[in-house]
Amino acid sequence: MFSTKAGATKLLIGVVVGLIIFKVVVGWLTGSISILAQAADSLLDLFAAIITFSAIRIAAKPADAEHPYGHGKAEDIAGVGQGILIFIAGGLIIYAAINRIIKGSSVELVEAGIIVMAVSIVVSIFLSRHLLKVSRRTGSIALEANARNIATDVYSASAVLVGLAIVRFTGLNIIDSVLAIGVAIYILKVAVDTVRKPISGLLDEKLPPSQQAVIEDSIKRHSCEVSGYHALRTRRAGSQSYIDLHLVMASDISLEQAHQICDQIEVEIRSMLYEASVIIHAEPCDNECEQCAAICSKRRAD
Numbered sequence: 001m002f003s004t005k006a007g008a009t010k011l012l013i014g015v016v017v018g019l020i021i022f023k024v025v026v027g028w029l030t031g032s033i034s035i036l037a038q039a040a041d042s043l044l045d046l047f048a049a050i051i052t053f054s055a056i057r058i059a060a061k062p063a064d065a066e067h068p069y070g071h072g073k074a075e076d077i078a079g080v081g082q083g084i085l086i087f088i089a090g091g092l093i094i095y096a097a098i099n100r101i102i103k104g105s106s107v108e109l110v111e112a113g114i115i116v117m118a119v120s121i122v123v124s125i126f127l128s129r130h131l132l133k134v135s136r137r138t139g140s141i142a143l144e145a146n147a148r149n150i151a152t153d154v155y156s157a158s159a160v161l162v163g164l165a166i167v168r169f170t171g172l173n174i175i176d177s178v179l180a181i182g183v184a185i186y187i188l189k190v191a192v193d194t195v196r197k198p199i200s201g202l203l204d205e206k207l208p209p210s211q212q213a214v215i216e217d218s219i220k221r222h223s224c225e226v227s228g229y230h231a232l233r234t235r236r237a238g239s240q241s242y243i244d245l246h247l248v249m250a251s252d253i254s255l256e257q258a259h260q261i262c263d264q265i266e267v268e269i270r271s272m273l274y275e276a277s278v279i280i281h282a283e284p285c286d287n288e289c290e291q292c293a294a295i296c297s298k299r300r301a302d
């Protein structure tokens with residue numbers, strides 16, 4: 001049920017709503033700025049999850065007359081939006097923490113704060129791992145951004161937990177605000193990291209080397225019929241990959257055979273790269289036999 005992109009996003013929304021309510025109630029009771037900062041971060045997680053849910057539904061739409069390449073970049077746009085939200089959260093936390101230091105407010109019912117942070121850590125660990133697993137299987141950029149976003153909650157909640165423990169045993173209330181600032185700085189770093197990958201998709205950056213290798217390996221498996229390739233171009237839009245290249249066929253390959261070989265290579269690439277669209281242009285042999293490994297009548301004659 002939660003193994004698809006839509007299902008994982010629904011799980012994300014449900015869990016985050018529960019964490020928000022939990023943190024807001026305990027933060028209000030204790031007066032802890034670090035817990036309220038965590039609640040604000042979870043609220044932005046909720047906004048990000050809603051954006052992701054919408055983006056995934058848009059990206060899943062098939063290509064149409066106005067969008068012949070599909071709607072995959074909706075996920076990249078959602079990823080950038082999440083990065084911006086994370087950055088805003090970090091800034092707001094720093095602002096609130098500085099105000100708390102100036103006013104010198106104290107923290108009450110520290111034990112309740114420690115409990116809510118411990119629960120938040122455990123839930124966030126399992127949720128982020130599940131989201132990352134689904135994002136890797138489906139190639140969803142938006143889900144990956146959410147997984148990284150939730151993973152930051154584990155580190156920030158751990159810092160808050162340690163801070164509350166220090167406050168509980170030392171009475172140094174300023175520790176709460178100082179740790180909130182430290183958490184916020186880390187959140188700002190995560191915001192920058194979150195927007196890098198979706199921006200590369202919006203700028204049509206080529207596929208990573210590991211995926212380029214998949215394409216090259218598939219071509220090499222047909223070296224007896226294909227003498228070479230060139231003009232390889234790749235790009236990504238959300239979870240979708242777009243690949244086009246030129247294949248140079250052996251001299252005595254017929255048009256029908258060339259078409260069959262291209263179809264085979266396309267199927268092989270799509271079986272290895274999730275949601276890949278492959279376009280191959282077949283070209284005749286250039287008669288450079290010294291550099292060719294293909295088997296044809298000309299080479300046999302030589």
